Amino acid sequence: MSSHEPVTPRVLVQSEDFDAGAEAERLSAGRTDVGALVSFTGLCRDEDGRLSALELEHYPGMAEAEIGRIAKEACSRWPLTGLTVIHRHGKLAPGSNIVLVVAASSHRRAAFEAADFLMDYLKTRAPFWKKEHPRDGDKGDWVEAKAIDDAAAERWN
Numbered sequence: 001m002s003s004h005e006p007v008t009p010r011v012l013v014q015s016e017d018f019d020a021g022a023e024a025e026r027l028s029a030g031r032t033d034v035g036a037l038v039s040f041t042g043l044c045r046d047e048d049g050r051l052s053a054l055e056l057e058h059y060p061g062m063a064e065a066e067i068g069r070i071a072k073e074a075c076s077r078w079p080l081t082g083l084t085v086i087h088r089h090g091k092l093a094p095g096s097n098i099v100l101v102v103a104a105s106s107h108r109r110a111a112f113e114a115a116d117f118l119m120d121y122l123k124t125r126a127p128f129w130k131k132e133h134p135r136d137g138d139k140g141d142w143v144e145a146k147a148i149d150d151a152a153a154e155r156w157n
Contacts, residue, residue: 009071009083013063015090018100027082027104034081038111039102040119046094053133055140056089056098063087063127070121074103077117078110085118087126091133117156 010026012018020041028034044054071085082104092098101118105111130143 006072006075007080007082009068009075009085011064011068011071011084012086013058013060013067014086014088017088017097018086020097020100020102023084023086023100023102027084027102031081031104033106034104035106036108036111037102037104038108038115039100040115041097042099042119044092044094044096044098047132050134050136051094051132052135053091053093054098055091055131055133056087057129057131058087058089059127063089067122067126070118070125074114074117078103078105078114079107080105080110080114083114083118085122087122087128089128120156 020039024037024039028037045051067085067087071083074080075083080103082102084100084102086100088096088098099119099122101115101122103111103114103118105114131140132143133140
């Protein structure tokens with residue numbers, strides 16, 4: 001842990017789309033202490049053309065609380081000047097935005113590491129459930145957690 005004063009992260013769970021550029025601007029506009037902005041936008045894949053939509057379900061309140069807890073941990077681990085995390089829910093078509101992480105810091109390493117940390121934990125600990133809706137009209141299946149995602153998150157312990 002460093003001795004910096006942690007910032008309060010902005011965490012949103014919403015069905016509406018987001019504007020990654022506007023969110024980055026929100027963290028840097030008029031600020032001279034921001035030397036780095038690192039953003040990650042996760043998009044819905046079409047899974048080689050077989051997917052018509054991905055449906056994301058969550059427990060309202062619980063999802064925001066858990067993402068907020070993870071985001072606060074990132075803010076305490078790295079000297080960030082700002083952090084935004086937006087995660088969408090609902091039925092999303094391929095190409096749609098799903099998740100956004102924007103980390104701002106005076107230095108690039110902190111911003112990169114905080115964004116990477118957030119994504120590893122969002123993939124493994126955020127309470128969202130994903131159901132694939134195939135193009136062929138089949139009922140679809142819930143997506144299982146992946147061991148590779150768990151292994152990626154372990155490196156932060």
